[in-house]
Amino acid sequence: MMGRTIFIDPGRCIGCQACVSACRECDSHRGKSMIHLDYPDEGRSVASLPTVCMHCEDPVAPCAEVCPADAILVTADGVVQQADTSRCIGCANCVNACPFGVPKIDLQAKLQMKCNLCYDRTAYGLAPMCATVCPTGALFYGTLDELRAERPGVQVADSFTFGATTVSTGVAMVVPADKVQWPVPGGLPIVEVNGVDVR
Amino acid sequence: MTHAQAGQPLPLDPSVAPPGTRNFRDAGGIPADRWHADQNGETLVPTHCCFCGVQCGMYLRVDQAGKVFGVEPRNHDINRMRLCPKGINAYQQVNHPDRLTSPLMRSNRDEPFREVSWEEALDFTVSEVRRIQGEYGNDAFGLLGGASLFSEKTYLVGKFARVALKTRHVDYNGRLCMVSAAGANKLAFGIDRAGNPFSDILLTDCLLIAGSNVGECFPVMTQYLWGARDRGATLIVVDPRETPIARTADLHVALKPGTDSAFFNSVLHVVVAEGLTDEAYLAAHTTGWEEVKKTVADYPPARAAEICGVPEEQIVQVARMFAGVDKAMAWHARGVEHHSQGVENCLSIINLCVATGNIGRPGAGYGTITGQGNGQGGREHGQKSDLLPGGRSIANPEHRRQICEIWGIDEAELPPAGTSMMEMVWQMQRREIRGLIGICNNPFVSLPNYATVKDGYDTAEFHAQFDFFLSETAANAHVVFPVTVWAEDEGVMANAEARVVKHNKAQEPPAGVRTDTWVICELARRLGAADKFDFPDSRSVFEELRIASAGTVNDYYGITYERLEETGGIAWPCPDTEHPGTPRLFEDGRTYHPDGKVHLQVVEWHPPMDPYSEEFPLSLTTGRTVAHFLSGNQTRRLGALVEQTPRPWVEVHPSLGFRNGDPVRVVTRRGSEVFPALVTEAIRPDTVFVPYHWPVPTAANALTIDALDPRSKIPEYKVCAARVEPAERIDEVPAPPTAPGQVAYPETQVSRADPLPPTAPQGRGTSERS
Ligand code: SF4
Ligand code: SF4
Numbered sequence: 001m002m003g004r005t006i007f008i009d010p011g012r013c014i015g016c017q018a019c020v021s022a023c024r025e026c027d028s029h030r031g032k033s034m035i036h037l038d039y040p041d042e043g044r045s046v047a048s049l050p051t052v053c054m055h056c057e058d059p060v061a062p063c064a065e066v067c068p069a070d071a072i073l074v075t076a077d078g079v080v081q082q083a084d085t086s087r088c089i090g091c092a093n094c095v096n097a098c099p100f101g102v103p104k105i106d107l108q109a110k111l112q113m114k115c116n117l118c119y120d121r122t123a124y125g126l127a128p129m130c131a132t133v134c135p136t137g138a139l140f141y142g143t144l145d146e147l148r149a150e151r152p153g154v155q156v157a158d159s160f161t162f163g164a165t166t167v168s169t170g171v172a173m174v175v176p177a178d179k180v181q182w183p184v185p186g187g188l189p190i191v192e193v194n195g196v197d198v199r
Numbered sequence: 200m201t202h203a204q205a206g207q208p209l210p211l212d213p214s215v216a217p218p219g220t221r222n223f224r225d226a227g228g229i230p231a232d233r234w235h236a237d238q239n240g241e242t243l244v245p246t247h248c249c250f251c252g253v254q255c256g257m258y259l260r261v262d263q264a265g266k267v268f269g270v271e272p273r274n275h276d277i278n279r280m281r282l283c284p285k286g287i288n289a290y291q292q293v294n295h296p297d298r299l300t301s302p303l304m305r306s307n308r309d310e311p312f313r314e315v316s317w318e319e320a321l322d323f324t325v326s327e328v329r330r331i332q333g334e335y336g337n338d339a340f341g342l343l344g345g346a347s348l349f350s351e352k353t354y355l356v357g358k359f360a361r362v363a364l365k366t367r368h369v370d371y372n373g374r375l376c377m378v379s380a381a382g383a384n385k386l387a388f389g390i391d392r393a394g395n396p397f398s399d400i401l402l403t404d405c406l407l408i409a410g411s412n413v414g415e416c417f418p419v420m421t422q423y424l425w426g427a428r429d430r431g432a433t434l435i436v437v438d439p440r441e442t443p444i445a446r447t448a449d450l451h452v453a454l455k456p457g458t459d460s461a462f463f464n465s466v467l468h469v470v471v472a473e474g475l476t477d478e479a480y481l482a483a484h485t486t487g488w489e490e491v492k493k494t495v496a497d498y499p500p501a502r503a504a505e506i507c508g509v510p511e512e513q514i515v516q517v518a519r520m521f522a523g524v525d526k527a528m529a530w531h532a533r534g535v536e537h538h539s540q541g542v543e544n545c546l547s548i549i550n551l552c553v554a555t556g557n558i559g560r561p562g563a564g565y566g567t568i569t570g571q572g573n574g575q576g577g578r579e580h581g582q583k584s585d586l587l588p589g590g591r592s593i594a595n596p597e598h599r600r601q602i603c604e605i606w607g608i609d610e611a612e613l614p615p616a617g618t619s620m621m622e623m624v625w626q627m628q629r630r631e632i633r634g635l636i637g638i639c640n641n642p643f644v645s646l647p648n649y650a651t652v653k654d655g656y657d658t659a660e661f662h663a664q665f666d667f668f669l670s671e672t673a674a675n676a677h678v679v680f681p682v683t684v685w686a687e688d689e690g691v692m693a694n695a696e697a698r699v700v701k702h703n704k705a706q707e708p709p710a711g712v713r714t715d716t717w718v719i720c721e722l723a724r725r726l727g728a729a730d731k732f733d734f735p736d737s738r739s740v741f742e743e744l745r746i747a748s749a750g751t752v753n754d755y756y757g758i759t760y761e762r763l764e765e766t767g768g769i770a771w772p773c774p775d776t777e778h779p780g781t782p783r784l785f786e787d788g789r790t791y792h793p794d795g796k797v798h799l800q801v802v803e804w805h806p807p808m809d810p811y812s813e814e815f816p817l818s819l820t821t822g823r824t825v826a827h828f829l830s831g832n833q834t835r836r837l838g839a840l841v842e843q844t845p846r847p848w849v850e851v852h853p854s855l856g857f858r859n860g861d862p863v864r865v866v867t868r869r870g871s872e873v874f875p876a877l878v879t880e881a882i883r884p885d886t887v888f889v890p891y892h893w894p895v896p897t898a899a900n901a902l903t904i905d906a907l908d909p910r911s912k913i914p915e916y917k918v919c920a921a922r923v924e925p926a927e928r929i930d931e932v933p934a935p936p937t938a939p940g941q942v943a944y945p946e947t948q949v950s951r952a953d954p955l956p957p958t959a960p961q962g963r964g965t966s967e968r969s
Contacts, residue, residue, distance in 0.1 A: 012425050014414030014443035016825045021284040021839050025269060043859070044880045046443050132272045133282040135418040136425055151429045 252569025349690025410534020
């Protein structure tokens with residue numbers, strides 16, 4: 001895990017979408033937000049969950065791995081950058097490869113865009129826009145120690161399982177205290193196979 | 200700084216960084232030599248958000264041409280860089296193509312508006328004032344102000360009504376906001392404001408939030424709630440809906456709308472029964488406790504559970520959680536206040552806080568969460584019908600004398616108290632008020648019972664409106680004055696903590712636009728009161744306001760623009776320029792009543808004004824959504840916010856038998872409208888909810904009742920009898936009205952209303968996923 005990173009705490013999220021609006025203000029993709037907000041228990045609860053780029057570490061970011069144009073670079077500090085505009089061919093392989101549904105394609109410009117952890121801000125020690133404004137701290141930017149100083153005893157996970165595959169990420173997720181060391185189940189639960197309910 | 204240095208973390212300066220700040224180089228959080236700032240030559244103007252009563256600090260980004268083009272979070276004490284989506288998008292209204300840039304005029308409502316000169320618009324308005332007042336008397340002309348105005352302007356509104364228009368009829372849209380809490384606080388404590396600063400929330404052991412959807416209405420306040428929980432505080436939420444904060448509360452009491460005082464009386468009943476009262480505090484600092492104790496004896500949990508539709512155990516649990524700790528706090532908002540017994544509801548919460556000794560200590564106290572940006576400051580200096588500057592009573596001969604001396608008028612000239620905002624509309628219907636000037640308010644969306652409101656305004660012979668966008672109400676006017684947005688002028692606002700903050704000017708107004716101050720002074724000059732309205736700018740008004748408030752409970756005398764800029768805000772009372780302000784009240788045990796005691800008030804529950812029946816068995820309750828502000832005149836024009844929540848909906852429990860997205864007709868005794876259903880278990884089965892930011896044909900306020908609290912005159916927005924039935928189709932959300940030669944929704948800023956109904960709970964619409 002990176003030293004200074006984003007921690008996502010869905011328990012605190014109020015679904016306000018300040019993060020979504022703030023992301024639109026980023027100078028590298030002004031007007032477009034790279035964050036999506038999910039409502040995992042719609043109809044029963046108002047729970048909401050923000051997803052930013054998870055900056056996958058191991059294996060090397062799937063989006064970067066599948067990019068035929070080598071447009072997605074990963075910096076030494078683990079930030080998976082947005083596609084290099086001089087290389088990107090707009091093929092959308094990255095969109096299909098990302099297990100978290102993060103990269104977006106501007107079909108007209110044939111260019112990929114994604115969260116680059118506000119590199120223009122983080123390089124200067126500032127928090128990314130989304131984590132700066134998030135009114136609840138559901139998106140927190142800092143080190144694990146800094147997080148624990150504010151929220152004693154908080155537990156985090158930075159690996160996610162998709163079937164048999166485990167992906168370790170630079171961005172971490174706050175998890176219930178009894179789920180320490182557990183990879184977070186990723187992707188959508190399988191509820192139906194060939195028309196049969198398998199829940 | 201060069202790029203070679205990028206990647207070096209900036210040192211944190213502990214002397215300027217408030218707790219919770221991580222690695223920001225200065226109090227503003229922005230590297231002074233931020234490189235794209237260099238490239239663009241942009242400047243950052245420190246100011247505050249124009250919207251809600253939290254008053255988050257922000258920087259407006261201004262380009263080399265002097266135009267506002269963006270926002271940057273600011274490390275202000277109140278919000279510590281946080282912003283909600285409204286705050287982030289607020290800057291877009293400054294140079295929005297819908298801005299009004301020329302006065303509009305017409306001689307009757309059937310004609311289209313003409314763009315006219317300022318001279319023509321002002322002269323026509325003054326001639327209509329003279330005609331109406333000449334024929335029907337001074338009180339036939341009314342003035343309605345707004346609580347989004349800077350305090351300087353609200354001071355001017357009150358003075359203009361009484362000194363230039365010489366009418367008793369002045370009121371403001373804060374009447375629709377927190378006046379019930381104001382009335383209750385005045386009765387109990389002799390002062391009208393929250394008892395504690397937000398930062399006290401971090402110190403409490405138990406936090407009770409009643410009738411406040413904090414997550415969506417005051418999002419940035421949530422950080423204080425979660426901060427308290429990080430330190431082990433328990434959270435109790437009392438609300439008919441499972442709001443985002445209720446979701447994670449230790450206890451969510453989903454009581455039936457309109458039953459708050461029965462609930463809090465019963466909680467106090469249990470507190471007394473279990474011996475959890477603070478008798479020493481009650482004996483030393485209160486009056487009226489014996490009567491209150493006698494009344495709450497009639498509210499055993501079994502009775503209240505029946506009235507409120509909640510389990511008895513929850514009432515007992517709340518009593519033990521709240522009274523069983525050393526420091527507890529109660530914060531409430533419109534869910535408790537918007538009732539025909541709004542004042543009593545607030546008093547029942549005050550009784551609970553005081554009886555448990557939770558007052559005037561760090562982490563122990565009460566507060567009302569202001570809705571509008573200047574909901575607190577907006578009524579302090581004479582804009583409300585019964586108040587003079589400094590919160591003085593217009594009925595008090597001594598107070599009248601003091602103000603007449605400051606204003607230089609004869610006491611006999613000062614009119615008596617007028618009526619409230621809703622009552623003024625009824626008076627327009629009855630032709631008692633025949634002419635009206637409205638300043639930055641939008642009653643066509645914000646007042647209850649739309650049909651009555653429309654009828655009242657249509658009956659008025661003359662109507663002028665100040666605004667920067669053509670609101671639904673402005674579209675009804677004879678004259679519209681195009682005025683500045685918040686970023687084009689300077690002035691102060693008081694936030695929900697009664698902390699006075701200063702807004703700064705970030706850009707020049709467009710040609711043709713004037714400040715409200717200028718327009719009011721010009722009208723006053725033409726009405727023959729030039730000598731009393733010689734105010735070239737906000738600062739000159741503020742200097743008079745300071746003097747006019749000196750020596751009162753609402754004392755601003757020690758607050759100056761310079762001090763506000765240095766300190767980031769000062770809580771009143773602040774009697775002299777060395778005084779640090781008063782963030783926390785009653786620390787010495789004394790209230791602002793002459794005897795220094797808390798005057799506890801007896802509260803009896805009575806049912807809401809609109810009775811349930813076989814035909815109307817459900818409660819309709821209304822409220823906000825995070826993306827929109829009040830009547831939506833501002834936020835319904837900003838692309839990202841429209842995209843986030845394009846239209847209203849009706850929230851219904853699954854037991855009512857609808858599917859998500861079904862067209863549902865909501866019917867009340869005032870009318871009926873069709874909304875898409877949002878089916879969710881997050882609401883009581885006997886209650887339906889509609890957010891209120893939209894005009895007809897999807898206006899919640901076409902359905903709500905114009906019953907008023909007899910003391911505060913706040914409308915009963917939060918409960919009326921209703922039924923729901925399947926409908927054929929959903930009515931369209933109308934676009935905001937458009938001024939001549941302008942476009943309503945610029946393509947670059949908006950993707951228009953999604954035809955699909957909202958799918959997420961709370962209707963927060965679709966998320967970004969392209
Ligand atoms: S800003 Fe924070 S609280 Fe709001 S939706 Fe995003 S993550 Fe959730
Ligand atoms: S609307 Fe309120 S919470 Fe949101 S940014 Fe503005 S002041 Fe802060």
